[in-house]
Amino acid sequence: MSETGAFAFTVHPRARLREDLARAWRPLGLVPERVYDTALRRLPLPPVTMAGVQIGGERVGHVVLVPFGARHLLAHVDEGRRRVSRAVDRAVALGADVVGLGALTATVTAGGLTLRERTDIAVTNGNAFTAAIVEDQIRMLLPHVSSRAGVSSRRGRPHVAIVGATGSVGTAVTKLLARDGGGARLTLVARTEGRLKALAAAVADDVDVDIAQSIGAVRDADLVVLLTASADALLGPEHLATGAVVLDATQPRNTSPALASTRPDVLVVDGGIVSIPSLRLTGGEIGLPDGRSYACFAETAILALSGHSGHFSLGNPTLEQVDAIRERARSLAHLGFHAASPTSFGRPVALEAHAAVIV
Known part of the structure; x- marks a missing residue:
C-alpha cells in the first residue's frame, strides 16, 4: 500500500461483544459474552488491525479495532480516549495519512477535538459526509x-x-x-x-x-x-x-x-449507508456487505483518495465542510460515494x- 491516499478507520465492538469480535477473528465468537465484558474493561489490550481495505482494486487502507465495547466507551470516557489515541498511533504505524473515527470512538474524543493537536496524521470524525x-x-x-x-x-x-x-x-x-x-x-x-x-x-x-x-x-x-x-x-x-x-x-x-x-x-x-461498488474488506468486516460502507468511513476514504491534507471534520461540521466533502465525492463518482x-x-x-x- 502506498503512503499517498492511505487511510485508517477505527471501530469498536458494539452491543454484542462476542458477535462483533468474531468479525475480526471467527474463533472469538466461541468465547462467552461475560468473559469479553470483563477482559475489555480490565486488560490493557492493544488495538488490532482487523481488516485491509480495497477500493477500485487497490489497497488503500485498514480498519483498526479499539478493544473497548460501546458501553465501556460511554461509561469510562478517559480510558476510552486513551484507547482511541493508541488506535490512532497504530494508524500512523500503518502508514495512514488520514484516520477516521467510527461510531463511539468519535463520541468519546468529542468528535475528534481531543486529537486536534496531532500533527502526524489527519483526523476526521466523518460527520460532514x-x-x-x-x-x-x-x-x-x-x-x-x-x-x-x-x-x-x-x-x-x-x-x-x-x-x-x-x-x-x-x-x-x-x-x-x-x-x-x-x-x-x-x-x-x-x-x-x-x-x-x-x-x-x-x-x-x-x-x-x-x-x-x-x-x-x-x-x-x-x-x-x-x-x-x-x-x-x-x-x-x-x-x-x-x-x-x-x-x-x-x-x-x-x-x-x-x-x-x-x-x-x-x-x-x-x-x-454509502455505495462504493468496488469496496472490499480483507481479513475482517464491519457489518456491511462488500460495496457498502458507513458514511463516516466513506468520508475518510474520500479525503485520502482526493489528496486532502490536515484535519477535516472535528466537533460539529460546518455547512461549508458538508459542501466541500460533497464536491470531493463528486470528483470520485466513478467509484460511487453516493447514498446506497x-x-x-x-x-x-x-x-x-x-x-x-x-x-
Whole structure:
C-alpha cells in the first residue's frame, strides 16, 4: 500500500461483544459474552488491525479495532480516549495519512477535538459526509412517507422529528434541511434545553420548528431520524405513529429488528449507508456487505483518495465542510460515494409513492 491516499478507520465492538469480535477473528465468537465484558474493561489490550481495505482494486487502507465495547466507551470516557489515541498511533504505524473515527470512538474524543493537536496524521470524525448522506436519504424518503389523516394534514407538510438534533450530525442535518427547504416541519429532540433553543433559533427563519426533550415527541411524526449515540436507549414500538418511517443512522443502532414484527406498519430504513461498488474488506468486516460502507468511513476514504491534507471534520461540521466533502465525492463518482439504495436491517426496500415494501 502506498503512503499517498492511505487511510485508517477505527471501530469498536458494539452491543454484542462476542458477535462483533468474531468479525475480526471467527474463533472469538466461541468465547462467552461475560468473559469479553470483563477482559475489555480490565486488560490493557492493544488495538488490532482487523481488516485491509480495497477500493477500485487497490489497497488503500485498514480498519483498526479499539478493544473497548460501546458501553465501556460511554461509561469510562478517559480510558476510552486513551484507547482511541493508541488506535490512532497504530494508524500512523500503518502508514495512514488520514484516520477516521467510527461510531463511539468519535463520541468519546468529542468528535475528534481531543486529537486536534496531532500533527502526524489527519483526523476526521466523518460527520460532514454523514450529514450529507442523511439529508439525501431524508429527501429520498419524504415523498414516500405514509399519508395519515390528522398528522401530515396540518399545513399540508410532512412532520420530521430529529432525535439527537443538537449532536454533531444532528446539528448539521437540521441546518441543511432549513437551508435547502423542502417544506417539512421539524421537531428537534435532545436532552439539553439550552442547546435545543439555540439551534431552533438559528433555523427558525427558514423552517417551522418545535423542540422537545422527550422521545415521546416523535409520536405524531411521519419520519423519525435517529442520530443519537446511546448503547441502551432503543426507539420502541410505543413511540411511533401509525405508518411512520424511521431513518436510523445510529451506531450502535437505536432500533431493534423486533420492530418489524411488532409494528409491521412501521418501516425502519438503515441510515448513513454509502455505495462504493468496488469496496472490499480483507481479513475482517464491519457489518456491511462488500460495496457498502458507513458514511463516516466513506468520508475518510474520500479525503485520502482526493489528496486532502490536515484535519477535516472535528466537533460539529460546518455547512461549508458538508459542501466541500460533497464536491470531493463528486470528483470520485466513478467509484460511487453516493447514498446506497435503501435497506431495512440489511434487506432491500422497494419504495413506491406513499408505501414501501421490504423485498
